[in-house]
Amino acid sequence: MSLAKALFTSTLARRGLPIQRVAVASNIRWYSSDKRLTEDTMSQNIRNMEYAVRGQVVIAADALQHELEENPQSHTYTKVLYTNVGNPHQVGQESLQWPRQVMALCNLPPSKGIDHPELAKVFPQDVIDRAREISHVGLGDQGTGAYSHSQGHLAFRQDIAKFIEQRDGGVTSNPEHIFMCNGASSGIEMILDVLLNGPDAGIMIPIPQYPIYSAAIACHGAHQVGYYLEEEKGWSMDMDHLEQQLADAKAKGINVVGFVLINPGNPTGQVLTRQALCDVVTFCAKHKLVLLSDEVYQDNVYDENAEFVSAKRAAWETGLLEQDAIELISFHSTSKGLYGECGHRGGYMEVVGMDASVEGHLYKLASSGLCPNLDGQILMDLMVRGPDPWTESHREHEAQKRKIYDELKAKAKLMTEGLNSIDGFSCQPAQGSMYCFPAIEMPPGAIAAAKQQGMAVDTYYALSLLESTGICVVPAAGFGQKPGRHGFRTTFLPSIDDMKQAIKDMRKHHEEFCARHSEESSKVA
Amino acid sequence: MSLAKALFTSTLARRGLPIQRVAVASNIRWYSSDKRLTEDTMSQNIRNMEYAVRGQVVIAADALQHELEENPQSHTYTKVLYTNVGNPHQVGQESLQWPRQVMALCNLPPSKGIDHPELAKVFPQDVIDRAREISHVGLGDQGTGAYSHSQGHLAFRQDIAKFIEQRDGGVTSNPEHIFMCNGASSGIEMILDVLLNGPDAGIMIPIPQYPIYSAAIACHGAHQVGYYLEEEKGWSMDMDHLEQQLADAKAKGINVVGFVLINPGNPTGQVLTRQALCDVVTFCAKHKLVLLSDEVYQDNVYDENAEFVSAKRAAWETGLLEQDAIELISFHSTSKGLYGECGHRGGYMEVVGMDASVEGHLYKLASSGLCPNLDGQILMDLMVRGPDPWTESHREHEAQKRKIYDELKAKAKLMTEGLNSIDGFSCQPAQGSMYCFPAIEMPPGAIAAAKQQGMAVDTYYALSLLESTGICVVPAAGFGQKPGRHGFRTTFLPSIDDMKQAIKDMRKHHEEFCARHSEESSKVA
Secondary structure (H helix, E strand, O other): OOHHHHHHHHHHHHHOOOHHHOOOHHHOOOOOOOOOOOOOOOOHHHHHOOOHHHOHHHHHHHHHHHHHHHOOOOOOOOOOEEOOOOOHHHHOOOOOHHHHHHHHHHHOOHHHOOOOHHHHHOOOHHHHHHHHHHHHHHOOOOOOOOOOOOOOOHHHHHHHHHHHHHHOOOOOOOHHHEEEEEHHHHHHHHHHHHHOOOOOEEEEEEEOOOOHHHHHHHHOOOEEEEEEOEHHHOOEOOHHHHHHHHHHHHHOOOEEEEEEEEOOOOOOOOOOOHHHHHHHHHHHHHHOOEEEEEOOOOOOEOOOOOOOOOHHHHHHHOOOOOOOOOOEEEEEEOOOOOOOOOOOOEEEEEEEOOOHHHHHHHHHHHHHOOOOOHHHHHHHHHHHOOOOOOOHHHHHHHHHHHHHHHHHHHHHHHHHHHHHOOOOEEOOOOOEOOEEOOEEOOOHHHHHHHHHOOOOHHHHHHHHHHHHHOEEOEEHHHOOOOOOOOEEEEEOOOOHHHHHHHHHHHHHHHHHHHHHOOOOOOOOO | OOHHHHHHHHHHHHHOOOHHHOOOHHHOOOOOOOOOOOOOOOOHHHHHOOOHHHOHHHHHHHHHHHHHHHOOOOOOOOOOEEOOOOOHHHHOOOOOHHHHHHHHHHHOOHHHOOOOHHHHHOOOHHHHHHHHHHHHHHOOOOOOOOOOOOOOOHHHHHHHHHHHHHHOOOOOOOHHHEEEEEHHHHHHHHHHHHHOOOOOEEEEEEEOOOOHHHHHHHHOOOEEEEEEOEHHHOOEOOHHHHHHHHHHHHHOOOEEEEEEEEOOOOOOOOOOOHHHHHHHHHHHHHHOOEEEEEOOOOOOEOOOOOOOOOHHHHHHHOOOOOOOOOOEEEEEEOOOOOOOOOOOOEEEEEEEOOOHHHHHHHHHHHHHOOOOOHHHHHHHHHHHOOOOOOOHHHHHHHHHHHHHHHHHHHHHHHHHHHHHOOOOEEOOOOOEOOEEOOEEOOOHHHHHHHHHOOOOHHHHHHHHHHHHHOEEOEEHHHOOOOOOOOEEEEEOOOOHHHHHHHHHHHHHHHHHHHHHOOOOOOOOO
16 A cells, blocks of 8 residues: 555545545555646636626735734724725615515515514504515415516516516516526626627726626626726717727727627716617617617716716617617616615516527526526516505604615715825715715825735735725725726715715825935835 | 608507607608518527427417416316426425425515514424524625625535535535536536637537427537437447447547436436446546536435445546546536425535636636525525434424435336326336436327428427327427437426326327327328
């Protein structure tokens, strides 16, 4: 017996595992521990894909948080302030009460379920009634434990269609063309799966963008064709620039098939004008680009002079909808808005003007994942169809929503103004969404120091901010920006007190960072 | 103004939409309604992908069900009996009470939540205690509305690791290598995303197989390298055949990177022996194939002479685990077992022996979808860690599970025997899982008739069965089988009464079908 074998056999005995079950331990064959799967043999598309929202800085933040839990005295702060992801409940936003009550009742099994008399002492009658309706009509008496239709239960899709019609001033919506999904993310991925046909394919995306688009495009080894948003003009779009970018991509042999619009903007926070929307849908119709309209922040508009206009409404206003001249998919989610219910992964997409055969393939793809989760479906239904105005729950539900809205509005202003008050920071107003995306003047030494460490200066800066203050932001490079610009994305979701402190901390850090990197040759502290 | 324009403008007016908002209706430009996205321009991988479990026959079944609801007299039966998908709650299995009670409480918001005094009159104290523990420890007081760690909350992964260790007789499991996911499906898709690098890549899959594998492989335009299960020997594996298939694929230039094992079998229902498991893990180690072990039916073993052995346990018994000579990913789910909770999309995968950098990319991929849904995470936690033995809920929970198990066991036998009692049917015993996969002798006329209609004879048969009886099965062709074999997959999940009737109906249909197609030249009825 070789030494290795002897050691191995003694390990077996030491562990106290039932040796009699070890069929062949006495007659071991030895195989190489070389890996089949390495960075060189794995999917190179996945290897090359980036996803900054939970990238290097967040991994460092998680380690820091762990350290702080082990040893609260280890730093000048006692917790990590996560502003890297639009995750309102993580940073203290309380869930709305009514939808959670209905959800809870929908999950109770029949025997000790909705009809239990004591529950009437805990829940308003309208909550019990709505849960009964969902169980019977929505779920067709199959409960939350059965797979639904691959697109989600029809009754929920009917409610979504009604919501869309009302939102868009009567433009019709058909539940047959609504696909519920596990958050908007899974819908976006499905559409890109269908849309991208080989390495020549390209999609136009805004720069800056939310990185699920660049990530999904990279997964397919396809091209991202960026178009810049005009920062100085409130992150607006320049149609001439769009034409130019498209022409350049075509000239390079890229088969541009789609166009991504994010409105209200992520990470940029702008709310596009009606005219901009009409211009974009016209651009897509003219050039035959499938429009992916990310509208998950449609309820997050704080600027009183701004208004959310859906891409579908714009397609109707420009006549493109009735001409059947546009292929449009719009996305919505329970994770944003005033619900902020990220954990339940509720979402939908509405598919407009798609070729029927292609939509059949989309259905097939949705079917291979069987169905979106039922709790997310129920929550999506509750979000598009709140408590009836005459019910006990209605007033309180609306008041809770109002409170969250007012706070978000105040915090958007607070964060924008706070960032702009820091020398070297410049931040466009957050008209909507949950983010600020300041530009930061980097001292020359920082650029050199980051280069020396082989990382983008934005990442270098974000890691420094994290270490000094415990604030976790996402480097702007992860969203894309014009060459030479630097900065980060932060949410404005933490409490007002936390944000006031964060702005102070950011200012102090920036001053120290600039001092530390004031000369090009400065060494990293 | 052209007639088309005039008609369009009058439509606007007719709809009563707010005309003042129609910015450009008076100055409409006309664009082509040609589609960018057609079957020819969309992703050809998605176009070519098949997913039979919700394919043509199920779409026909849904239409039939709709027809029956509109007009219950339209057929000799009054409902569609869905046996196409392992969806227990859809066909009458009641949810277990304890996990649903805990889930419900976890979703209640703090203000009228777990601590409400009246709830103690509805729920046992141990349910309230467990929900409190989950809210505090599992969810870290963030509730179900926050995104979790991309792999799922650590406390849940710790419980999963403990479950795996206990199941595998002490073989260690590390929560850092567990990825919770939206059902096993999304885990399988993620792994194949990482594994498949370009069109030369191939994966060995059993024939017959569960079609998510062939579907996901097709999505990547990669190769499926089939290995046949030996039907006559209870769907066992022939190692010489595996060697041959691998050698043949390599000779064709296919870069075979992975191996799929489904145990207990889907659609085949066999439970592999300990020896077979040891042979498979050794085969994978020898040839450096990443092993994907689909173990979602591990709690569904009915044959008293059979035992579920995990691939990981076999890797330990063969010494491969301690040699670090195997790359293994195993999948589990809340959708099967005795929970049958399909709708909540709970699942996990355990990653063993994977290169650390590659696992980092897997984490990144998981992060791009943010996190698996929280309700599914909670349910997965409850499934791997039931009520404590001393609690009020324990006895009743175990009794409910036992009842479901006993029924499934009886139904497996009933369905196998029933199918074998039909002349021309031959069905291997379902030792486990939820399915029977009979072989059916097709009359020669049926093959000709199907060909004439351009479909597989299995599909032709399943559509005929559906129309005659209302029973919805999946054509065997959708899972793959040896050339010349025909049949279907059926679950044995409906009630015993429904299944007895189904067997009668299947027999009658088969006799009529054979009579109708007794001659090669017979016309389709």
